Amino acid sequence: MPPISVIIDTDPGQDDAVAIALAVASPDDFEILGLTIVAGNVPLALTVDNGRKVLELCGRPDIPVYAGADRPLLEALVTAEHVHGETGLNGIDLPEPTVPVAAGHAVDFIIETVMSRPEGTVTLCALGPLTNIAIALAREPRIAARIPRIVLMGGAMSEGGNITPAAEFNIYVDPQAAALVFAAGIPLVVLPLDVTHKAATTPARIERFRALPNRCGPAFAGLLDFAKRFDEEKYGTTGGPLHDPMTVAWMLRPEIFSGREVNIAIETASPLTRGMTVVDWWKVTDRPVNALFIRDLDDDAFYDLLVERFAALP
Template identity: 65%
Template sequence: MALRKIIIDTDPGQDDAAAIMLALASPELEVLGITAVAGNVPLALTGRNVRMVTEICGRADIPVYAGADRPLARKLVTAEHVHGKTGLDGIDLFEPARPLEPEHAVDFIIEKLRTEPAGSVTLCPLGPLTNIATVLERAPDVVNRIKQIVLMGGGFFEGGNITPSAEFNIYVDPEAAKIVFGAGVPLTMMPLDVTHKVLTTRARVERLRANGNRASVAMADMLEFFERFDEEKYGTDGGPLHDPTVIAWLLDPGMFSGRNCNVEIETGSDLTLGATVVDWWKVSGRPENALVVNDVDADRFFDLLIERLGRL
């Protein structure tokens, strides 16, 4: 079976790190490169964090590219209150040995989409959609060459996590999200409605730690820091592990369920800025533009994640 070629676009973030680890541990996937975007923390940190994670995984061969340092039309909003000042608080940090690639992330993505066989590359955005929107706007010829976009972002029945109505990744750059959702590329959306069903309970984190390898122990340490915010916020045992749902869906879509819907992005209202307006009940008459995932077998998800990270 041919490997699925992916490019991960990310703003680590402990849950981003878990997604990167899952991808690098999965032989079904060929990670062509990882691109960094400003989001959870500024770009200087997200680019460093990606490289740290690849080195923790023993995969410093993966090239990492820095992209947009701010949203398309707004000031950057970050999430240090969740992820810590570094974005990867919870572990001993270090300076990665391999530098960032000199090429801009957007140029790298465009080049790969033009040179890899048409319809062979899946884009996996885990943060604000600034880099992806810039690709679509700057190089419209690549739109039809993208196999699929599978992203973490948004929410509908679950609401928001940065405002009452908006999820963080979409809220940071709603104009970029509007471009991506309107591009006509096959799109799968992993919103809060599904990510809030994969909780990093104490038992699951201890199973991960028991793997004993460097990546698993580092991730367990990161999760113990990361989950403290959501445990207090939601009153749960553990917090949602958002971003690895993107990679898990590529590996085992059968553990998830959802439906095709129309999704529009609110960019004009101060009250609901960044809201993902999901026509779940198909009342608007607008055409479907995304597979919206809303359920998951959480035990199967964690079985996959823990087993794969144990391979690193």
């Protein structure tokens, strides 16, 4: 099969970096058209630099990086330095990126790319708040019918929230954007906390990255070592969840995941449950299906895939 043409919309923290690297390490499977960057884990200036740093680390400085929205549609920006560190990529010292940020706005790049390429050929992989994608849909509604699928990390059902009791971070940061995207009629694949919490970054798994005889393996081991310390303290677990790479892994190996077609609605009005993903798992409403909601995976196969692909990186 030809590679999937994909735009990765992201707010690079440690787990975004792993997701980007997994896509880069799979050149037979993905044509990465560009990274579109949004504020989220840290402010936009840092997420833009982090995207460039990760691509240069992985030997792909040719992939363009576009700066996008620096704040949510309506809410004040909430960031997560308490999780990712002040840079968003704490755990490793990477040199300042050398390749300039691509000219133009991320939203314009999404619109122009989707409209100029054949219908149904540009997949969006969303790893952060959905602000860029929502603005693109609002500015050019015709792209909705041309996007075959959005594969996104966000939301939760049985796991509750990780930024509030009710909400997962990516959806919470810009619930209005999420509501627009979820209502756009584009097929969605949602990788929520329900599945990401089932694949912990245990010390043994991190050591598999550290043992790789390249620069990327040990570098990403350092990122994962830093990222897990917050979740270990929070959840009382050994290791922490590895959220964003599951989007790319699902596109590569959907057979190692399982879920259900459901309706998901986004709460935007309540201050108590802002950003909650209301998942109609048992079909108790007449709301139409709008997403494949993933709840389980073969976690060993997931890490086998990561290590196998990372071995091909520089």
